[in-house]
Amino acid sequence: MKCRRCRQPAVIEVRRHNAGFCADCFVRHCREQVRRTLDDYEMIGPGDRVLVAVSGGKDSLALWDILLDLDVRADGLYLGLGIEGYSDSSATCARAFATGRSARLVEVDLPRDFGYDIPTGARTARRAPCSACGLSKRHLFNRAAVDGGYDVVATGHNLDDEAAVLFGNVLRWASDYLGRQLPVLPASDGFVRKVKPLVRLGERETAAYCVLRGIDYIVEECPMAAGNKHLGYKEALNAIEDQSPGTKSAFYFGFLDRVSAMFTPAARAEREGLRACAHCGAPTTGEVCAFCKLVDRAARTGD
Ligand code: AMP
Ligand code: FES
Ligand code: ZN
Numbered sequence: 001m002k003c004r005r006c007r008q009p010a011v012i013e014v015r016r017h018n019a020g021f022c023a024d025c026f027v028r029h030c031r032e033q034v035r036r037t038l039d040d041y042e043m044i045g046p047g048d049r050v051l052v053a054v055s056g057g058k059d060s061l062a063l064w065d066i067l068l069d070l071d072v073r074a075d076g077l078y079l080g081l082g083i084e085g086y087s088d089s090s091a092t093c094a095r096a097f098a099t100g101r102s103a104r105l106v107e108v109d110l111p112r113d114f115g116y117d118i119p120t121g122a123r124t125a126r127r128a129p130c131s132a133c134g135l136s137k138r139h140l141f142n143r144a145a146v147d148g149g150y151d152v153v154a155t156g157h158n159l160d161d162e163a164a165v166l167f168g169n170v171l172r173w174a175s176d177y178l179g180r181q182l183p184v185l186p187a188s189d190g191f192v193r194k195v196k197p198l199v200r201l202g203e204r205e206t207a208a209y210c211v212l213r214g215i216d217y218i219v220e221e222c223p224m225a226a227g228n229k230h231l232g233y234k235e236a237l238n239a240i241e242d243q244s245p246g247t248k249s250a251f252y253f254g255f256l257d258r259v260s261a262m263f264t265p266a267a268r269a270e271r272e273g274l275r276a277c278a279h280c281g282a283p284t285t286g287e288v289c290a291f292c293k294l295v296d297r298a299a300r301t302g303d
Pocket of ligand 3: 116277278279280281282288289290291292
Protein backbone atom coordinates (compact mmCIF):
# COMPACT_ATOMS: atom_id res chain seq x y z
CA MET A 1 0.00 0.00 0.00
CA LYS A 2 1.17 3.50 -0.84
CA CYS A 3 0.83 6.76 1.06
CA ARG A 4 -2.28 8.61 -0.08
CA ARG A 5 -0.37 11.88 -0.20
CA CYS A 6 3.16 11.26 -1.41
CA ARG A 7 2.95 7.73 -2.91
CA GLN A 8 5.88 6.49 -0.76
CA PRO A 9 5.32 3.12 0.98
CA ALA A 10 2.63 3.44 3.69
CA VAL A 11 3.36 2.51 7.33
CA ILE A 12 -0.23 2.73 8.56
CA GLU A 13 -3.62 2.06 7.05
CA VAL A 14 -6.71 3.93 8.22
CA ARG A 15 -9.56 1.80 6.95
CA ARG A 16 -12.35 4.27 7.64
CA HIS A 17 -10.61 6.77 5.33
CA ASN A 18 -9.72 3.97 2.92
CA ALA A 19 -6.18 5.33 2.96
CA GLY A 20 -2.60 4.57 3.92
CA PHE A 21 0.03 7.06 5.04
CA CYS A 22 3.81 7.19 5.34
CA ALA A 23 5.17 8.34 8.72
CA ASP A 24 5.55 12.04 7.88
CA CYS A 25 2.23 12.32 6.09
CA PHE A 26 0.46 10.47 8.91
CA VAL A 27 1.73 12.95 11.51
CA ARG A 28 0.63 15.78 9.24
CA HIS A 29 -2.74 14.10 8.74
CA CYS A 30 -3.31 13.89 12.54
CA ARG A 31 -2.43 17.55 12.95
CA GLU A 32 -4.82 18.51 10.17
CA GLN A 33 -7.65 16.47 11.68
CA VAL A 34 -7.18 18.36 14.95
CA ARG A 35 -6.87 21.73 13.19
CA ARG A 36 -10.12 21.04 11.37
CA THR A 37 -11.89 20.03 14.58
CA LEU A 38 -10.68 23.18 16.36
CA ASP A 39 -11.98 25.31 13.47
CA ASP A 40 -15.28 23.52 12.85
CA TYR A 41 -16.38 23.68 16.47
CA GLU A 42 -14.68 27.01 17.32
CA MET A 43 -12.89 25.36 20.21
CA ILE A 44 -10.04 27.77 20.89
CA GLY A 45 -10.09 31.51 20.23
CA PRO A 46 -7.05 33.64 19.43
CA GLY A 47 -5.02 34.26 22.59
CA ASP A 48 -6.97 31.70 24.65
CA ARG A 49 -4.95 29.97 27.36
CA VAL A 50 -5.59 26.24 27.28
CA LEU A 51 -5.14 23.69 30.05
CA VAL A 52 -4.69 20.19 28.60
CA ALA A 53 -5.64 17.40 31.00
CA VAL A 54 -2.83 14.87 30.59
CA SER A 55 -3.08 11.38 32.03
CA GLY A 56 0.26 10.18 30.64
CA GLY A 57 -1.64 8.04 28.10
CA LYS A 58 -1.39 8.16 24.31
CA ASP A 59 -4.42 10.37 23.69
CA SER A 60 -3.70 13.25 26.00
CA LEU A 61 0.03 13.33 25.19
CA ALA A 62 -0.70 13.27 21.45
CA LEU A 63 -3.18 16.10 22.01
CA TRP A 64 -0.72 18.22 23.95
CA ASP A 65 1.98 17.62 21.34
CA ILE A 66 -0.32 18.59 18.46
CA LEU A 67 -1.63 21.71 20.21
CA LEU A 68 1.92 22.89 20.89
CA ASP A 69 2.82 22.27 17.24
CA LEU A 70 -0.22 24.29 16.20
CA ASP A 71 1.12 27.18 18.35
CA VAL A 72 -1.72 27.00 20.85
CA ARG A 73 -0.78 28.34 24.31
CA ALA A 74 -1.24 25.04 26.11
CA ASP A 75 -0.09 24.04 29.61
CA GLY A 76 -0.66 20.54 30.98
CA LEU A 77 -2.58 19.42 34.07
CA TYR A 78 -1.80 16.10 35.70
CA LEU A 79 -4.09 14.77 38.39
CA GLY A 80 -2.57 12.16 40.73
CA LEU A 81 -5.34 9.69 41.52
CA GLY A 82 -3.42 7.57 44.02
CA ILE A 83 -4.02 4.29 42.14
CA GLU A 84 -1.26 1.88 43.06
CA GLY A 85 0.93 0.58 40.25
CA TYR A 86 -0.66 2.99 37.78
CA SER A 87 -0.55 6.58 38.95
CA ASP A 88 3.24 6.64 39.44
CA SER A 89 4.06 5.53 35.91
CA SER A 90 1.44 7.80 34.38
CA ALA A 91 2.94 10.79 36.24
CA THR A 92 6.41 9.85 34.98
CA CYS A 93 5.23 9.90 31.35
CA ALA A 94 3.43 13.24 31.78
CA ARG A 95 6.46 14.84 33.44
CA ALA A 96 8.94 13.46 30.91
CA PHE A 97 6.89 14.87 28.05
CA ALA A 98 6.62 18.29 29.72
CA THR A 99 10.38 18.42 30.30
CA GLY A 100 11.15 17.26 26.75
CA ARG A 101 9.01 20.02 25.25
CA SER A 102 9.85 22.66 27.88
CA ALA A 103 6.14 22.93 28.61
CA ARG A 104 4.50 23.77 31.93
CA LEU A 105 2.80 20.95 33.83
CA VAL A 106 0.43 21.85 36.67
CA GLU A 107 0.07 19.01 39.19
CA VAL A 108 -2.77 18.26 41.57
CA ASP A 109 -2.54 15.21 43.81
CA LEU A 110 -5.68 13.74 45.39
CA PRO A 111 -3.99 12.09 48.42
CA ARG A 112 -1.70 15.08 49.09
CA ASP A 113 -4.13 17.90 48.38
CA PHE A 114 -7.49 16.38 49.30
CA GLY A 115 -6.66 13.50 51.64
CA TYR A 116 -8.09 10.59 49.65
CA ASP A 117 -7.25 8.29 46.76
CA ILE A 118 -9.68 6.87 44.21
CA PRO A 119 -10.01 3.38 45.73
CA THR A 120 -10.78 4.85 49.20
CA GLY A 121 -12.98 7.62 47.85
CA ALA A 122 -15.03 5.13 45.86
CA ARG A 123 -15.44 2.77 48.82
CA THR A 124 -16.55 5.45 51.28
CA ALA A 125 -18.91 7.09 48.80
CA ARG A 126 -20.27 3.68 47.76
CA ARG A 127 -19.62 4.56 44.15
CA ALA A 128 -17.92 2.53 41.44
CA PRO A 129 -14.24 3.61 41.21
CA CYS A 130 -14.74 5.06 37.73
CA SER A 131 -17.67 7.11 38.96
CA ALA A 132 -15.74 8.61 41.93
CA CYS A 133 -12.83 9.14 39.55
CA GLY A 134 -14.92 10.84 36.85
CA LEU A 135 -16.54 13.10 39.42
CA SER A 136 -13.16 14.11 40.89
CA LYS A 137 -11.67 14.73 37.44
CA ARG A 138 -14.54 16.89 36.20
CA HIS A 139 -14.45 19.00 39.32
CA LEU A 140 -10.69 19.39 39.59
CA PHE A 141 -10.05 20.04 35.88
CA ASN A 142 -12.47 22.94 36.08
CA ARG A 143 -11.18 24.19 39.40
CA ALA A 144 -7.54 24.14 38.23
CA ALA A 145 -8.52 26.05 35.10
CA VAL A 146 -10.51 28.70 36.99
CA ASP A 147 -7.74 29.11 39.60
CA GLY A 148 -5.03 29.33 36.96
CA GLY A 149 -6.88 31.84 34.78
CA TYR A 150 -7.26 29.47 31.80
CA ASP A 151 -10.02 29.92 29.24
CA VAL A 152 -10.36 26.32 28.11
CA VAL A 153 -9.86 22.75 29.39
CA ALA A 154 -8.96 20.27 26.65
CA THR A 155 -9.20 16.51 27.15
CA GLY A 156 -7.93 13.64 25.03
CA HIS A 157 -11.27 11.90 24.43
CA ASN A 158 -11.00 10.30 20.98
CA LEU A 159 -13.50 8.97 18.45
CA ASP A 160 -13.58 5.51 20.07
CA ASP A 161 -14.31 7.02 23.50
CA GLU A 162 -17.03 9.33 22.26
CA ALA A 163 -18.73 6.72 20.09
CA ALA A 164 -18.72 4.24 23.00
CA VAL A 165 -20.21 6.77 25.44
CA LEU A 166 -22.81 7.74 22.85
CA PHE A 167 -23.66 4.07 22.25
CA GLY A 168 -24.17 3.52 26.01
CA ASN A 169 -26.35 6.62 26.32
CA VAL A 170 -28.45 5.70 23.30
CA LEU A 171 -29.00 2.16 24.56
CA ARG A 172 -30.54 3.65 27.71
CA TRP A 173 -31.93 6.80 26.02
CA ALA A 174 -30.18 8.86 28.68
CA SER A 175 -31.47 12.16 27.33
CA ASP A 176 -29.76 14.34 29.95
CA TYR A 177 -26.36 12.92 29.00
CA LEU A 178 -27.12 13.06 25.27
CA GLY A 179 -27.69 16.81 25.58
CA ARG A 180 -24.22 17.30 27.00
CA GLN A 181 -22.27 14.95 24.78
CA LEU A 182 -20.74 17.58 22.52
CA PRO A 183 -17.13 18.14 21.44
CA VAL A 184 -17.33 21.64 22.89
CA LEU A 185 -19.23 22.81 25.95
CA PRO A 186 -19.34 26.60 26.18
CA ALA A 187 -18.24 28.42 29.32
CA SER A 188 -20.99 29.34 31.74
CA ASP A 189 -21.11 30.68 35.28
CA GLY A 190 -18.28 28.99 37.16
CA PHE A 191 -17.34 26.69 34.26
CA VAL A 192 -14.60 27.26 31.71
CA ARG A 193 -15.09 26.01 28.13
CA LYS A 194 -14.44 22.28 27.65
CA VAL A 195 -13.19 20.87 24.38
CA LYS A 196 -12.34 17.47 22.88
CA PRO A 197 -10.12 18.17 19.87
CA LEU A 198 -9.34 14.47 19.16
CA VAL A 199 -12.84 13.38 18.15
CA ARG A 200 -11.70 12.86 14.55
CA LEU A 201 -8.93 10.43 15.56
CA GLY A 202 -9.31 6.83 16.72
CA GLU A 203 -7.20 5.31 19.48
CA ARG A 204 -5.15 3.24 17.08
CA GLU A 205 -4.21 6.48 15.39
CA THR A 206 -3.21 8.35 18.57
CA ALA A 207 -1.07 5.35 19.57
CA ALA A 208 0.61 5.31 16.14
CA TYR A 209 1.10 9.08 16.35
CA CYS A 210 2.94 8.75 19.68
CA VAL A 211 5.14 5.93 18.40
CA LEU A 212 6.05 7.87 15.25
CA ARG A 213 6.77 11.02 17.27
CA GLY A 214 8.83 9.12 19.89
CA ILE A 215 6.46 10.03 22.72
CA ASP A 216 6.70 7.68 25.69
CA TYR A 217 3.22 6.98 27.09
CA ILE A 218 1.75 4.63 29.65
CA VAL A 219 0.42 1.65 27.72
CA GLU A 220 -1.49 -0.05 30.55
CA GLU A 221 -5.09 0.93 31.04
CA CYS A 222 -6.26 1.91 34.49
CA PRO A 223 -6.59 -1.33 36.55
CA MET A 224 -9.83 -0.13 38.12
CA ALA A 225 -11.57 0.13 34.75
CA ALA A 226 -11.27 -3.57 33.90
CA GLY A 227 -14.62 -5.11 33.01
CA ASN A 228 -16.61 -1.86 33.08
CA LYS A 229 -19.51 -1.22 30.71
CA HIS A 230 -17.64 1.35 28.69
CA LEU A 231 -15.06 -1.24 27.58
CA GLY A 232 -17.89 -3.59 26.58
CA TYR A 233 -19.42 -0.89 24.37
CA LYS A 234 -16.04 -0.26 22.77
CA GLU A 235 -15.66 -3.96 21.95
CA ALA A 236 -19.15 -4.13 20.47
CA LEU A 237 -18.49 -1.11 18.26
CA ASN A 238 -15.11 -2.49 17.21
CA ALA A 239 -16.78 -5.69 16.03
CA ILE A 240 -19.18 -3.64 13.90
CA GLU A 241 -16.42 -1.35 12.63
CA ASP A 242 -14.44 -4.40 11.59
CA GLN A 243 -17.31 -5.53 9.37
CA SER A 244 -17.97 -2.10 7.94
CA PRO A 245 -15.26 0.51 8.41
CA GLY A 246 -16.58 4.03 8.92
CA THR A 247 -19.66 3.05 10.95
CA LYS A 248 -18.29 4.45 14.20
CA SER A 249 -17.57 7.83 12.73
CA ALA A 250 -20.92 7.92 10.88
CA PHE A 251 -22.69 7.07 14.15
CA TYR A 252 -20.93 9.80 16.15
CA PHE A 253 -20.86 12.60 13.57
CA GLY A 254 -24.40 11.76 12.42
CA PHE A 255 -25.50 12.29 16.01
CA LEU A 256 -23.67 15.64 16.22
CA ASP A 257 -24.99 16.89 12.88
CA ARG A 258 -28.54 15.65 12.95
CA VAL A 259 -29.66 14.61 16.43
CA SER A 260 -27.83 16.31 19.29
CA ALA A 261 -29.67 19.65 18.94
CA MET A 262 -32.87 17.91 20.06
CA PHE A 263 -31.32 17.22 23.43
CA THR A 264 -29.33 20.40 24.11
CA PRO A 265 -32.06 22.81 25.36
CA ALA A 266 -32.85 20.66 28.40
CA ALA A 267 -29.16 20.26 29.24
CA ARG A 268 -28.60 24.00 28.89
CA ALA A 269 -31.54 24.80 31.18
CA GLU A 270 -30.13 22.42 33.76
CA ARG A 271 -26.76 24.14 33.63
CA GLU A 272 -28.31 27.56 34.03
CA GLY A 273 -30.27 26.49 37.12
CA LEU A 274 -27.11 25.76 39.14
CA ARG A 275 -25.95 27.63 42.25
CA ALA A 276 -22.63 27.90 44.07
CA CYS A 277 -21.51 25.11 46.42
CA ALA A 278 -21.53 26.33 50.04
CA HIS A 279 -18.04 24.91 50.59
CA CYS A 280 -16.04 25.49 47.43
CA GLY A 281 -18.19 27.77 45.25
CA ALA A 282 -18.34 25.35 42.30
CA PRO A 283 -21.65 25.23 40.39
CA THR A 284 -23.97 22.55 41.74
CA THR A 285 -27.65 21.55 41.92
CA GLY A 286 -27.70 21.12 45.71
CA GLU A 287 -26.36 22.99 48.72
CA VAL A 288 -22.97 21.24 48.67
CA CYS A 289 -21.39 19.85 45.49
CA ALA A 290 -20.81 16.12 44.95
CA PHE A 291 -17.03 16.59 45.09
CA CYS A 292 -17.10 18.28 48.52
CA LYS A 293 -19.41 15.53 49.79
CA LEU A 294 -16.95 12.91 48.56
CA VAL A 295 -13.96 14.65 50.21
CA ASP A 296 -15.91 15.04 53.43
CA ARG A 297 -17.03 11.42 53.56
CA ALA A 298 -13.53 10.14 52.77
CA ALA A 299 -12.08 12.33 55.55
CA ARG A 300 -14.61 11.11 58.10
CA THR A 301 -14.01 7.43 57.37
CA GLY A 302 -10.27 8.05 57.38
CA ASP A 303 -10.39 9.32 61.00
P1 AMP B 1 -10.36 8.70 30.73
O1 AMP B 1 -11.37 9.28 31.67
O2 AMP B 1 -9.30 7.92 31.44
O3 AMP B 1 -10.93 8.04 29.54
O4 AMP B 1 -9.57 9.96 30.16
C1 AMP B 1 -10.18 10.90 29.36
C2 AMP B 1 -9.32 12.15 29.33
O5 AMP B 1 -9.28 12.72 30.64
C3 AMP B 1 -7.87 11.90 28.98
O6 AMP B 1 -7.67 11.90 27.59
C4 AMP B 1 -7.20 13.07 29.63
O7 AMP B 1 -7.34 14.24 28.85
C5 AMP B 1 -8.00 13.25 30.90
N1 AMP B 1 -7.40 12.52 32.04
C6 AMP B 1 -7.63 11.25 32.44
N2 AMP B 1 -6.93 10.95 33.55
C7 AMP B 1 -6.25 12.06 33.89
C8 AMP B 1 -5.34 12.39 34.94
N3 AMP B 1 -5.01 11.51 35.88
N4 AMP B 1 -4.81 13.65 34.97
C9 AMP B 1 -5.15 14.55 34.02
N5 AMP B 1 -5.99 14.28 33.00
C10 AMP B 1 -6.54 13.06 32.93
FE1 FES C 1 -10.33 6.67 36.91
FE2 FES C 1 -9.26 4.48 36.52
S1 FES C 1 -8.66 6.33 35.68
S2 FES C 1 -10.89 4.79 37.82
ZN1 ZN D 1 -17.95 21.99 46.52
